[in-house]
Amino acid sequence: MFRTLSFTSKPCIGRLHVPESMLTTVRAQVVAAPKIPVAFPGSTKQCILDIDLGVHEVAKGNLGQTTCPPRQATLGNRGSILCSSVTLTISAGSFAPSTLLMTKERQKAIWAIYVWCRRTDELVDGPNAGYMSSAVLERWEDRLEDIFEGRPYDMLDAALSDTVFNFPLDIKPFRDMIEGMRMDTRKSRYKSFQELYLYCYYVAGTVGLMSVPVMGIAPESSVSAHTIYNAALYLGIGNQLTNILRDVGEDASRGRVYLPQDELAQFGLSDKDVFSRKVTDAWRDFMKEQIIRARFFFNLAEEGASQLDKDSRWPVWSSLILYRKILDAIEENGYDNLTKRAYVGRTKKLLTLPLAYSRALPRPDLSHH
Numbered sequence: 001m002f003r004t005l006s007f008t009s010k011p012c013i014g015r016l017h018v019p020e021s022m023l024t025t026v027r028a029q030v031v032a033a034p035k036i037p038v039a040f041p042g043s044t045k046q047c048i049l050d051i052d053l054g055v056h057e058v059a060k061g062n063l064g065q066t067t068c069p070p071r072q073a074t075l076g077n078r079g080s081i082l083c084s085s086v087t088l089t090i091s092a093g094s095f096a097p098s099t100l101l102m103t104k105e106r107q108k109a110i111w112a113i114y115v116w117c118r119r120t121d122e123l124v125d126g127p128n129a130g131y132m133s134s135a136v137l138e139r140w141e142d143r144l145e146d147i148f149e150g151r152p153y154d155m156l157d158a159a160l161s162d163t164v165f166n167f168p169l170d171i172k173p174f175r176d177m178i179e180g181m182r183m184d185t186r187k188s189r190y191k192s193f194q195e196l197y198l199y200c201y202y203v204a205g206t207v208g209l210m211s212v213p214v215m216g217i218a219p220e221s222s223v224s225a226h227t228i229y230n231a232a233l234y235l236g237i238g239n240q241l242t243n244i245l246r247d248v249g250e251d252a253s254r255g256r257v258y259l260p261q262d263e264l265a266q267f268g269l270s271d272k273d274v275f276s277r278k279v280t281d282a283w284r285d286f287m288k289e290q291i292i293r294a295r296f297f298f299n300l301a302e303e304g305a306s307q308l309d310k311d312s313r314w315p316v317w318s319s320l321i322l323y324r325k326i327l328d329a330i331e332e333n334g335y336d337n338l339t340k341r342a343y344v345g346r347t348k349k350l351l352t353l354p355l356a357y358s359r360a361l362p363r364p365d366l367s368h369h
């Protein structure tokens with residue numbers, strides 16, 4: 001019944017897709033689990049994976065494994081070998097190369113936080129989102145407490161436990177991100193920007209707060225830590241607002257509108273206009289205002305970015321410049337984010353790296369900011 005297959009995955013985070021040609025036999029979906037070696041994004045590791053094809057069902061809420069629809073296989077530790085000699089390439093978005101100036105310890109820590117955030121997001125947005133319930137989120141939160149108390153459940157949790165041991169991380173933003181996922185499952189409309197801001201804080205501002213203790217503050221910085229944490233929070237908010245503006249059409253197809261309802265109304269717009277997908281003058285005017293607001297948050301973040309430890313600034317500037325370019329791309333699409341998804345091409349993305357590098361260089365006037 002079991003065959004040995006050998007394949008190379010597309011870059012992914014702990015999830016491997018068997019090439020189409022093998023789909024006749026099995027679609028293997030490997031979700032991060034204890035047997036995946038902890039590797040830094042971008043690195044390529046040979047590893048042996050045990051895939052148990054027989055597992056189609058795992059108790060709901062058991063986050064250590066994954067629940068698979070039929071014809072998908074779960075990576076487990078049960079023994080039946082389907083695939084071996086898999087090349088696992090882990091990548092973590094375009095910011096990964098720019099972390100190279102950071103110490104190995106810091107790189108690993110950012111990666112551990114990234115993986116935890118990604119897994120948290122996948123609970124509501126990933127392939128197993130259908131199994132989401134308040135019990136799942138409670139269990140995930142208990143597991144977070146265990147991570148912080150040095151009792152990791154799997155290798156990926158262990159990477160975060162290690163990070164908690166090495167850096168002064170506060171559990172609050174992690175808990176708050178879970179709260180954001182809770183909010184996302186309960187709510188599909190936001191009355192005002194105040195409500196939307198809270199959501200953005202939960203799911204993205206928190207990422208900034210988690211990252212600063214790892215990235216470190218420049219010893220020569222004369223700005224208060226409070227100001228720097230605020231800037232980190234604003235970068236997360238700006239990123240999330242940008243994601244929202246980029247994905248309006250996509251979110252609408254899932255019945256979700258992450259736009260302030262009162263502001264839509266001020267422009268004579270409503271959900272109906274979002275679902276009808278017609279880019280009118282009113283829509284364009286509304287979008288212009290939303291883009292101005294997202295840029296405002298990026299401007300607020302800029303100053304903090306220059307106060308971080310010098311080796312940590314590059315990835316932060318990369319993220320800032322890249323997300324700004326997404327806003328530019330929405331404008332270039334004539335504000336059509338209802339039928340189009342603004343896209344920053346590979347070359348443009350790569351070009352952000354040297355630009356971000358130059359912005360990250362130490363500036364003589366740092367202490368006067």
Ligand SMILES: CC(C)=CCC/C(C)=C/CC/C(C)=C/CC/C(C)=C/[C@@H]1[C@@H](COP(=O)(O)OP(=O)(O)O)[C@]1(C)CC/C=C(\C)CC/C=C(\C)CCC=C(C)C
Nearest residue numbers: 114117118121204207208211232236239240304305315319
């Ligand atoms: C260097 C750097 C950018 C470090 C952060 C790395 C990190 C830990 C990222 C975690 C991101 C993540 C998976 C969050 C889960 C929730 C989520 C999906 C949020 C959205 C991210 C974008 O993800 P993506 O584009 O992959 O989403 P889609 O697949 O397109 O749906 C968010 C928009 C949030 C991203 C927020 C940040 C990257 C915050 C960055 C802030 C800092 C690193 C602090 C910088 C410090 C100062 C002082 C400015």
